[in-house]
Amino acid sequence: xxxxxxxxKYPDNVDTDVIIPARHLNxxxxxxxxxxxxxxxDKDFVKNVKDGDIMVGGWNFGCGSSREHAPLxxxxxxxxxxxxxxxxxxxxxxxxxxxxxIMECPEAVxxxxxxxxVSVDFDTGIITDETNGKVFHAEPFPPFIQEIxxxxxxxxxxxxxx
Numbered sequence: 001x002x003x004x005x006x007x008x009k010y011p012d013n014v015d016t017d018v019i020i021p022a023r024h025l026n027x028x029x030x031x032x033x034x035x036x037x038x039x040x041x042d043k044d045f046v047k048n049v050k051d052g053d054i055m056v057g058g059w060n061f062g063c064g065s066s067r068e069h070a071p072l073x074x075x076x077x078x079x080x081x082x083x084x085x086x087x088x089x090x091x092x093x094x095x096x097x098x099x100x101x102i103m104e105c106p107e108a109v110x111x112x113x114x115x116x117x118v119s120v121d122f123d124t125g126i127i128t129d130e131t132n133g134k135v136f137h138a139e140p141f142p143p144f145i146q147e148i149x150x151x152x153x154x155x156x157x158x159x160x161x162x
Contacts, residue, residue, distance in 0.1 A: 001122040001150060003080035003101070004130075005053035008038075008045060009114040014057050015064030016091065020073045022065075033069055034076035049078050054118050056109055057084040062091025071095040071102075081120050083127060083138070085109045096145055099153035103127065105138035122146060 017040075024036040038045040055074060061084035062070060071094050074082060082095070085106040095102045101122060108127045112118060116131035125140035141149065151157035 001101070001146065002120065003052060003054060003122070004117070004119040005050065005080055007054050007056050007112055007114055007116045007118055008042065008049065008079075009056045009112065010038075010041065010058070010061075012058030012085070013060050013063055014041065016062060016067050016070040017064050019062065019070040020067070025067070025069060030072055030076040033073040034078075037073040037077040046077060051078040052080045053078055054120070055079045055082045056112050056114075056118075057082065058109060059085045061085075061087050062095075063088040066090040066094070068094045068098060071100040072098050075100040081122075083108055083112070083118075083120070096148055097154045099149050099151065099156070101141075101149050103138040105136050108134075108136035108138065111136070122149075 019038060020033055020036060021040050035046055075098060081101040083103045083105055086104055087102060105127055111134050112129050116129050119128045119130060123140060125138040127136040127138055148154050148157045151160050
């Protein structure tokens with residue numbers, strides 16, 4: 001699996017209430033949720049994001065409430081991978097459960113700027129900032145987690161095995 005896209009960059013401690021404000025949680029429709037993704041921190045995100053783009057965040061990305069809506073709306077908005085210095089544990093698990101690739105790489109986060117073009121090789125963990133030419137190595141997911149993400153999430157992975 002690989003990803004390549006333009007970067008949307010956010011600071012430390014982006015919580016799930018910023019990713020998808022609670023006032024929009026009256027629906028389970030993923031497209032409706034995605035239409036409000038990041039609106040309280042970046043009003044133009046949903047207008048500018050394109051399928052395959054990459055989200056970059058600081059420490060403790062996805063902290064706060066344990067809602068699956070947060071990674072779901074990021075994925076549905078078109079983000080192909082989230083790279084952060086660290087993730088809140090429940091966000092990390094929810095991301096895998098819904099099939100949103102995430103990678104921890106503090107060095108990459110420090111060097112990557114908003115708007116850069118970045119490519120990611122999920123098999124090797126190689127992150128390349130094609131704008132500045134810098135290359136970073138994140139720990140790739142083990143094969144069983146890559147399988148879950150490739151299937152589109154845990155439930156789809158289980159269904160595929162039946």
